[in-house]
Amino acid sequence: MHLDEIDTPALLLDLDAVEDNIASMQSMLAGSHVRLRPHFKTPKCPQIARMQLAAGAIGITVAKLGEAEVLADAGLGPILMANQVVGAPKLARLTALLQRGVDITVAVESEFNVRELGRAARDAGVRAAAVIEVDAGMHRCGTADPAETVRLAHLLIEEGIDYRGIMGYEGHMYGQPEAGPRETLIRQALDTVRAHAEALAEAGLAPAIVSTSGTASVPIAAAMPFVTELQAGTYVFNDLHDEPFIPGRFRFALTLLTTITSVKGRYAVADCGMKSLTNEFGPPVSPDGRLRAARLSEEHAIIVGDGVAALAPGDRVELIPSHGDTTLNLHDVYYVRRGGEIIDTWPILAARRFR
Known part of the structure; x- marks a missing residue:
């Protein structure tokens, strides 16, 4: 796939x-x-x-x-x-x-x-x-x-x-x-x-x-x-919070794929929000650094940055979480990839096992 x-x-x-x-x-x-x-x-x-x-x-x-x-x-x-x-x-x-x-x-x-x-x-x-x-x-x-x-x-x-x-x-x-x-x-x-x-x-x-x-x-x-x-x-997995403390040692393995639903000039709207992404250590950022999720509501993310000008509704972008642990805890499955191919899905069996 x-x-x-x-x-x-x-x-x-x-x-x-x-x-x-x-x-x-x-x-x-x-x-x-x-x-x-x-x-x-x-x-x-x-x-x-x-x-x-x-x-x-x-x-x-x-x-x-x-x-x-x-x-x-x-x-x-x-x-x-x-x-x-x-x-x-x-x-x-x-x-x-x-x-x-x-x-x-x-x-x-x-x-x-x-x-x-x-x-x-x-x-x-x-x-x-x-x-x-x-x-x-x-x-x-x-x-x-x-x-x-x-x-x-x-x-x-x-x-x-x-x-x-x-x-x-x-x-x-x-x-x-x-x-x-x-x-x-x-x-x-x-x-x-x-x-x-x-x-x-x-x-x-x-x-x-x-x-x-x-x-x-x-x-x-x-x-x-x-x-x-x-x-x-x-x-x-590494994340944006940990990277500055031990820079260059580890790769970013975890990203959230989201779809752009609207573009409003200087910002865009994506279909992720606080129910699928966390931002307690700062805004999630695209791998190239040109986009960031400046604000999250329940089901929407406000995307800003110099990469917004190239976006159109229906485009897909990836965001690196500022904190991977709390983001993945919202999900039930990893889509495991090699390059652009999804090779498997792995259940996150301990997600929300907070007892």
Whole structure:
């Protein structure tokens, strides 16, 4: 099927770019002791996770149990859930995965998490596994005091939970647009994680897993001797938000194909809107940079730029999302392309699996 034959708005996935991005990330880690456990929140599609594992990833990271369930159903893992599991409904789903034999490690950050997890696992007759989340400076979840991390490690063991290590995420780095100060933030965050790892080692509880980092901090984190694995996710598709932080490393693999429905002189109107495209990190832009979606309403996009003069109703344009993760979450399928040909459709099985 040719690109011109599909209806719009449609989410296109450039398979050549995906393959290049996976290879590029693995080459960045070549020769280092650090391994990749890519984050599933970006592709949300088992076919992509399978490609990442085949290229050398040691497992997959998820944010939600719904994502873990999709991976488990596809026979993919092991899984690290970089989030706390709180409340009886979620603990029941987690223990159901463990009863199926799924290798899943979850994050804890408090005595409450540990006690609740231990009780649920005992009641279900399974052995849970956990890492302790460290607050690396993002001030979201995680332990701030290395002594508290040590205490939780002891508590995990006391509760019969498999203590596997620690994790920390320096996502606050994305708030710093300047390269120098951003590198300082990354290094400070990793130093915080190191302090917790050292405290655990001194207590005889050296972490087997020290998991950190998004795509933009990979070059720094991969050189840290105490880091064992990275959770980078965005690299596999790249987007306009991440590109300035690690420029030129990865190709744009994800675009939204949209149809121009009206041209009004200095602007045009397209058939995509907030129900098919997001703009929280800025306007989506065409691959050549000559068009941008300046405003989105529910079902319409206002397209501006010097390329508008060449547009006519019925024309089709592609837009690179400013944030791929939230855009793809609106869709049910990728139209997989090589060049101008659609070679397959892949269901986005974890889209909207936010529980």
